[in-house]
Amino acid sequence: MEETMNKTAQPVIDSKIPEGPIAEKWTNYKAHQKLVNPANKRRLDIIVVGTGLAGASAAATLGEMGFNVLNFCIQDSPRRAHSIAAQGGINAAKNYQNDGDSVYRLFYDTVKGGDYRAREANVYRLAEVSNNIIDQCVAQGVPFAREYGGLLANRSFGGAQVSRTFYAKGQTGQQLLLGAYSSLNRQINAGKVKSYNRYEMHDVVIIDGRARGIIAKNLVTGKLERFAAHAVVIATGGYGNTYFLSTNAMACNCSAAMACYRKGAMFANPAYVQIHPTCIPVHGDKQSKLTLMSESLRNDGRIWVPKNIEDAKKLQAGEIKGSDIPEKERDYYLERRYPAFGNLVPRDVASRAAKERCDKGYGVNNTGLAVFLDFSEAINRLGIDVIRQRYGNLFDMYEEITDVNPGELANEIDGVKYYNPMMIYPAIHYTMGGIWVDYELQTSVKGLFAIGECNFSDHGANRLGASALMQGLADGYFVLPYTIQNYLSDQITVPRFSTDTPEFEAAEKAVQDNLDRLMSIQGKRSVDSIHKELGHIMWEYVGMGRTREGLETALQKLKELRKEFETNLFIPGTQEGMNNELDKAFRLRDFIAMGELIAYDALSRNESCGGHFREEYQTEEGEAKRDDENYFYVSCWKYNGSDETAPTQVKEPLHYEAIKVQTRNYKN
Amino acid sequence: MENSISFKLKVWRQKDAKSQGQFVTYDVNDIPTDTSFLEMLDILNEQLVEKGEEPIHFDHDCREGICGMCSLYINGHPHGPATGATTCQLYMRRFHDGDTITVEPWRSAAFPVIKDLMVNRNALDQIQQAGGYVSFNTGGAQDANAIPISKVAADEAMDSASCIGCGACVAACKNGSAMLFVSAKVSQFALLPQGKAEAKKRVKAMLSKMDELGFGNCTNTGACAAECPKNIKLSNIARLNREFICAKCAD
Numbered sequence: 001m002e003e004t005m006n007k008t009a010q011p012v013i014d015s016k017i018p019e020g021p022i023a024e025k026w027t028n029y030k031a032h033q034k035l036v037n038p039a040n041k042r043r044l045d046i047i048v049v050g051t052g053l054a055g056a057s058a059a060a061t062l063g064e065m066g067f068n069v070l071n072f073c074i075q076d077s078p079r080r081a082h083s084i085a086a087q088g089g090i091n092a093a094k095n096y097q098n099d100g101d102s103v104y105r106l107f108y109d110t111v112k113g114g115d116y117r118a119r120e121a122n123v124y125r126l127a128e129v130s131n132n133i134i135d136q137c138v139a140q141g142v143p144f145a146r147e148y149g150g151l152l153a154n155r156s157f158g159g160a161q162v163s164r165t166f167y168a169k170g171q172t173g174q175q176l177l178l179g180a181y182s183s184l185n186r187q188i189n190a191g192k193v194k195s196y197n198r199y200e201m202h203d204v205v206i207i208d209g210r211a212r213g214i215i216a217k218n219l220v221t222g223k224l225e226r227f228a229a230h231a232v233v234i235a236t237g238g239y240g241n242t243y244f245l246s247t248n249a250m251a252c253n254c255s256a257a258m259a260c261y262r263k264g265a266m267f268a269n270p271a272y273v274q275i276h277p278t279c280i281p282v283h284g285d286k287q288s289k290l291t292l293m294s295e296s297l298r299n300d301g302r303i304w305v306p307k308n309i310e311d312a313k314k315l316q317a318g319e320i321k322g323s324d325i326p327e328k329e330r331d332y333y334l335e336r337r338y339p340a341f342g343n344l345v346p347r348d349v350a351s352r353a354a355k356e357r358c359d360k361g362y363g364v365n366n367t368g369l370a371v372f373l374d375f376s377e378a379i380n381r382l383g384i385d386v387i388r389q390r391y392g393n394l395f396d397m398y399e400e401i402t403d404v405n406p407g408e409l410a411n412e413i414d415g416v417k418y419y420n421p422m423m424i425y426p427a428i429h430y431t432m433g434g435i436w437v438d439y440e441l442q443t444s445v446k447g448l449f450a451i452g453e454c455n456f457s458d459h460g461a462n463r464l465g466a467s468a469l470m471q472g473l474a475d476g477y478f479v480l481p482y483t484i485q486n487y488l489s490d491q492i493t494v495p496r497f498s499t500d501t502p503e504f505e506a507a508e509k510a511v512q513d514n515l516d517r518l519m520s521i522q523g524k525r526s527v528d529s530i531h532k533e534l535g536h537i538m539w540e541y542v543g544m545g546r547t548r549e550g551l552e553t554a555l556q557k558l559k560e561l562r563k564e565f566e567t568n569l570f571i572p573g574t575q576e577g578m579n580n581e582l583d584k585a586f587r588l589r590d591f592i593a594m595g596e597l598i599a600y601d602a603l604s605r606n607e608s609c610g611g612h613f614r615e616e617y618q619t620e621e622g623e624a625k626r627d628d629e630n631y632f633y634v635s636c637w638k639y640n641g642s643d644e645t646a647p648t649q650v651k652e653p654l655h656y657e658a659i660k661v662q663t664r665n666y667k668n
Numbered sequence: 669m670e671n672s673i674s675f676k677l678k679v680w681r682q683k684d685a686k687s688q689g690q691f692v693t694y695d696v697n698d699i700p701t702d703t704s705f706l707e708m709l710d711i712l713n714e715q716l717v718e719k720g721e722e723p724i725h726f727d728h729d730c731r732e733g734i735c736g737m738c739s740l741y742i743n744g745h746p747h748g749p750a751t752g753a754t755t756c757q758l759y760m761r762r763f764h765d766g767d768t769i770t771v772e773p774w775r776s777a778a779f780p781v782i783k784d785l786m787v788n789r790n791a792l793d794q795i796q797q798a799g800g801y802v803s804f805n806t807g808g809a810q811d812a813n814a815i816p817i818s819k820v821a822a823d824e825a826m827d828s829a830s831c832i833g834c835g836a837c838v839a840a841c842k843n844g845s846a847m848l849f850v851s852a853k854v855s856q857f858a859l860l861p862q863g864k865a866e867a868k869k870r871v872k873a874m875l876s877k878m879d880e881l882g883f884g885n886c887t888n889t890g891a892c893a894a895e896c897p898k899n900i901k902l903s904n905i906a907r908l909n910r911e912f913i914c915a916k917c918a919d
């Protein structure tokens with residue numbers, strides 16, 4: 001192992017992990033880092049792009065500390081960032097349930113869940129600050145669920161044996177974001193944060209090797225504007241919409257991250273994309289997004305397809321319904337394959353198993369791309385009232401969308417009652433990869449930081465449920481506000497910048513040229529039609545099951561798609577005022593580049609781990625086969641000056657001190 | 669996909685804040701009834717773009733009923749005819765073949781039109797900035813379980829906190845009042861011990877901001893609660909009034 005490490009290790013990467021035992025690294029860091037005194041903070045400006053959990057919490061906290069913050073978002077209000085849609089909950093190692101939880105256990109579960117591809121030191125710090133997050137949110141007035149005794153309630157989530165998830169109904173992301181938004185509002189009111197809504201960052205401005213500002217488009221006027229600052233923080237979320245259909249909100253995009261990448265920030269592990277097993281299946285080619293059905297349904301729902309291919313064919317033809325198939329003809333394939341975890345295996349395992357059945361022809365809807373999630377057994381055991389109490393709002397949501405009520409009695413065969421099952425299928429949900437950052441959350445460009453889903457840092461190859469909210473808030477409230485000071489401490493003598501520099505001039509011109517070019521193509525195809533095609537390529541060849549051949553095909557097809565985009569795109573209207581089509585086209589150009597990056601990374605990783613499954617690398621039973629000997633590293637990509645040229649791979653070797661690397665086992 | 673409908677869509681088109689707007693009617697054909705209302709607009713927009721015309725601009729993001737970005741005044745109702753749902757959660761099976769469907773932006777003095785069906789709702793943010801928070805700095809919190817909060821109060825605060833800030837209540841109100849929106853936030857904090865210390869200051873600051881921004885007065889007609897997609901109750905307004913009177917008495 002040591003030898004491979006040395007071969008792959010390259011001196012360029014310094015992840016700045018502090019010395020000392022894992023449990024003391026963060027304390028040591030804070031004790032020795034440089035700080036900025038209050039009088040100097042007033043002289044320093046920080047741009048924070050994004051108002052999701054990561055961006056809003058960072059902007060608010062930096063404002064409280066005394067920095068001047070400029071905070072941007074695409075939506076009409078910071079409160080509408082995509083984080084608002086998170087349902088299930090947020091993890092913390094409080095051990096309020098006295099079930100044996102601890103910082104170490106949360107750390108261990110996260111590293112294991114991530115299939116041993118995360119950086120140990122970062123994950124430990126995440127687990128360490130998790131408890132502060134809950135304290136912070138309660139103090140803000142976040143109405144978490146409580147027990148009758150008045151104390152906080154917890155639930156359990158996939159991949160953990162303890163109950164450590166805090167929640168606010170099925171709206172945890174909403175309540176956490178509204179908490180951060182309220183702190184942000186306090187700072188806006190105090191004049192410490194200036195909020196720019198309906199603004200989209202198009203580029204980052206680098207002066208003498210340091211990030212010093214951004215070029216942003218005012219989406220209402222259509223005009224480009226320049227903003228300068230001593231440091232720039234990117235908190236712009238994940239790149240799931242590369243696949244067109246995903247559970248992400250419509251405005252989620254990767255353009256800010258791509259702008260940083262093109263300006264020299266490395267992009268890490270793009271191939272690690274999470275596919276969530278319980279989404280409502282695609283219903284037609286006009287669909288705009290996919291709806292997530294909370295993972296919590298897997299606590300009581302049983303996942304199945306028919307045992308007989310004939311039954312599957314009849315289901316696909318609409319001749320019979322799920323409730324017509326009796327118990328003994330059903331194949332509860334997760335319970336069959338993974339007796340120990342059953343329906344509660346981690347997301348990547350559950351998703352692949354569904355795909356495997358559907359690929360074999362056992363899919364249960366008209367497209368053959370769906371499996372059943374059935375509550376009959378739970379309803380017969382506990383009664384419909386109990387089940388509705390637990391999942392009523394989800395049943396209603398499902399019914400509103402599909403017109404089928406999963407709690408409705410549909411059939412009785414041999415004295416057994418069968419209720420309408422839900423249909424589910426995996427969908428793109430979250431991206432573990434992102435802008436490469438060191439321990440300080442600084443990218444490979446000085447003064448440019450990345451936090452939240454847009455960085456790669458904490459989840460390795462797979463993220464556990466309820467850990468993204470934790471990471472976003474950890475980064476924004478408790479990590480970045482410290483680590484950024486280590487950078488800013490020697491910037492206090494740098495006066496405020498004018499935006500009338502040649503660097504700003506050049507950056508704005510490049511952005512304007514890009515927009516002019518997009519407007520001037522005047523071809524025949526709408527942005528969405530090309531984006532859909534991108535989605536098909538990505539899902540087909542760079543989705544749940546990848547092969548060398550498929551990835552090579554994808555790269556070829558993506559090249560052709562870029563050409564189509566550049567020669568046959570049509571955008572109506574002008575650059576004056578609001579032009580949605582132009583804004584979508586701007587994002588699509590970056591999604592295509594992102595698609596290629598994912599494919600390059602997936603092609604280079606000749607192993608299966610977490611969200612990355614290469615069909616060539618599986619066990620005889622169809623389980624993922626990791627290769628720690630050769631792929632125990634973070635895969636980073638450097639831009640080579642043009643979207644057309646392949647990027648260069650740089651490897652950051654991983655070093656584990658606290659945890660022994662093992663094969664994940666959910667069978668027994 | 670057995671069922672499809674065709675209908676006329678009468679849509680408000682307006683180039684920008686300064687231009688005059690007008691209704692334009694489009695024939696929309698063969699829309700499967702399992703399409704969402706916003707997907708129907710996507711389909712129409714795709715057809716407009718193919719013809720070289722500008723698509724209809726409307727606000728939307730999550731398409732799951734939680735972000736509060738979508739708006740639309742459909743057939744005389746904010747968020748359309750379905751109750752307890754936002755526009756993005758509205759499906760075409762609610763409409764019939766041959767219908768004429770009228771779509772307008774939120775109409776309120778405080779929400780100027782940006783383009784077509786998009787309006788500027790910054791005023792709602794400004795009300796929150798005036799006092800919709802607990803004043804304390806990151807890092808200074810005590811243990812989360814230090815103060816027990818009754819489940820009843822926590823659940824009730826959660827119901828109030830469910831407001832998505834969409835502004836349908838304002839659009840529904842003949843006075844253009846934002847009272848339901850303000851009362852939801854005031855109530856959330858009034859119900860929790862963390863919000864108590866600043867309760868008096870908060871209610872006064874938020875209400876005076878609301879007045880300043882050109883929202884109308886509340887005359888208790890209740891149209892807001894009837895149209896609110898998140899079922900925010902009128903009792904929140906009653907609580908706000910109590911809080912306000914208390915605050916005034918203390919002056």
Ligand SMILES: Cc1cc2nc3c(=O)[nH]c(=O)nc-3n(C[C@H](O)[C@H](O)[C@H](O)COP(=O)(O)OP(=O)(O)OC[C@H]3O[C@@H](n4cnc5c(N)ncnc54)[C@H](O)[C@@H]3O)c2cc1C
Binds near residue numbers: 054081454
């Ligand atoms: C349906 C769903 C449910 C989920 N449920 C859970 C859950 O229960 N638990 C959990 O832990 N995680 C969950 N997740 C994941 C989690 O919600 C996200 O990972 C997390 O919220 C991301 O937060 P963020 O702050 O990094 O980015 P986001 O919330 O995505 O915010 C991005 C921000 O950047 C802005 N932005 C983007 N690009 C630009 C630009 N170019 N210029 C200016 N601004 C820009 C946007 O306007 C926005 O303000 C869920 C995700 C989905 C999709």
Ligand code: SF4
Binds near residue numbers: 830832834836848900
């Ligand atoms: S009170 Fe209801 S209608 Fe008004 S903003 Fe909140 S959710 Fe929308």
Ligand code: FES
Binds near residue numbers: 733
């Ligand atoms: S688009 Fe988010 S609530 Fe409708």
